[in-house]
Amino acid sequence: MRKYIPKDNVQKKAYYTDRYHVVPTVPQSKVDEGSYFAGVLNALGNTVTESSVQLGQLVIHIAPEDNFKVMKTLKETCGYTQCSEQSAVDYLAKDNEFELFWQLLNVGVAKRVRVHCRLANGAAIESIEPLFKSANFAEREMFDMFGIKVNNHPFLKRILMPDDWEGHPLLKTYPLHGDEFASWYEVDKIFGKEYRDIIGPENRDPAKIDIEDTKRFSRVGYEVPFGAEYNAEEETDIEYSETALVNYNKKTSKQLDERR
């Protein structure tokens, strides 16, 4: 059998570390003078705090207050008409900040730009939904998963989780198996809190065996009828089977023996 490792705090620590693992870094280069991206940077002016070219894409960092202005310039002046991705990364433990990013595409010249900004915990960001319709759902997802508020969004409510959900699941502090609210959600909603005792907690251990439960488990040599009381040590000498499926077919095997 595999060695048993307690799984209580498994979410809090890395259970596998590769000694030889080197975090891959994406090579960065400066924006060349006179290139296409230099023109984009020129149009954005001094709103850009940092810029580089990674894997043939322009990556810029901006202040969170400027996001609408930057997106507007990128769309109207530079022709970035598609916002293909937008989300956030949780750096709360490290800096008490979220990193937000937007990935834009200029279909005409097949160039992409990624816009980053750092947003303090609890601060709100301006919606870019008036510019890119795709931002509607993306911003709702960001709100649902991280709890980041979006100003002037037309319909800011949860998109994936139920409306009455508590907590924001993509935060790094959110446990993978859910908090107490999550683990009782369906029971509370359908039957009410008083059924918690009757239905019991979720079984998250796929290898769980309950020897007192004679409805779901049977022990070799200690078989009892389905649903019978568990009796600690009462060995049975015959194998007990009452399923219709398992037919040991004693008669035919006897006939075969006789024929031999």
Next chain:
Amino acid sequence: MAQHQVNYASSAGLPIALTSVDKLVNWGRSNSLWPLTYGLACCAIEMMASGASRYDFDRMGTIFRASPRQADVMILAGTLSKKHSEFARRLYDQMTEPKWVISMGSCANTGGMFNTYATVQGVDRIIPVDIYLPGCAPRPETLQYAMMMLQKKIRRESADMKKNTKQDLTTQTGKRARLI
């Protein structure tokens, strides 16, 4: 004096069949199981395949119905998310008695590989299940086998549904509840 004796208990030669009401009713019920068209995830694809021409559920009298009011079997085919659990239970409640439930696939049985905050860890937490069908995904033959097992189960039952025990939800503490 009669030349031969008629054995009324056998059907030889006479157009009669002796049976009990239970058997007759259950014969009717078990041979026209109408499941609810209710696919939740990838398992539903296999359920659709079972209904389509190659595997052909119809020959067993199993016709998928699009309304819970016309269905008597609920095949929970796939991952039941917590957001959806309320509606699954509502559909189950809308089905008329007698009704049975097949939990299809690992996800419906135990939560399967989705050991996360958003998935119901086994649909038997909210709905009493008659047949658990293992597999990820179970092949259409397996679903047909489960349907045949359900037919067998129905034939064993009493025609009076009140006498039949629904699945008990056994908890770790050993308490039992009937969630019919």
